[in-house]
């Protein structure tokens with residue numbers, strides 16, 4: 001195909017139009033399917049309803065198409081650590097809202113009640129197959145897992161304590177980046193956490 005033809009506007013043949021219409025209809029039918037809450041979940045990728053128990057059994061990977069479901073921090077901790085060994089660190093830490101960003105404090109409150117998390121990361125200590133580890137798990141549901149001063153501080157403290165205790169640290173990161181509501185303070189967290197990790 002010549003370069004000129006590549007940018008040519010192409011008209012669809014009647015068969016292609018019919019095929020596109022069939023695909024669109026099939027997609028609509030799948031979208032209309034509402035799985036009853038609690039028992040099934042709909043896969044975002046293949047659109048098939050997945051039985052909750054099958055999903056848990058399969059470590060939150062769709063048994064039909066292999067798509068990964070979102071894993072919330074508390075679930076992740078339960079999946080990774082030995083049962084009842086998790087001890088949370090720095091649970092209640094509040095941001096100083098350094099920019100006095102309009103509506104930020106209210107948004108945080110709302111996020112806390114919706115996600116049942118205090119911040120976008122949970123840190124602490126636990127055991128894997130009987131061995132002590134320090135763990136930090138981020139939650140994408142809480143302000144897109146963005147890193148403000150609390151997230152940065154919690155991760156840094158966890159890393160520093162791991163260094164002191166001579167323990168390995170495992171961090172499950174999923175973050176939308178710096179928390180814009182905290183401006184430059186959120187960007188500073190990057191240097192702080194990296195420095196702590198280097199020392200570790």
Ligand SMILES: [Zn+2]
Pocket residue numbers: 043044045046047048062063064065066067
């Ligand atoms: Zn699927």
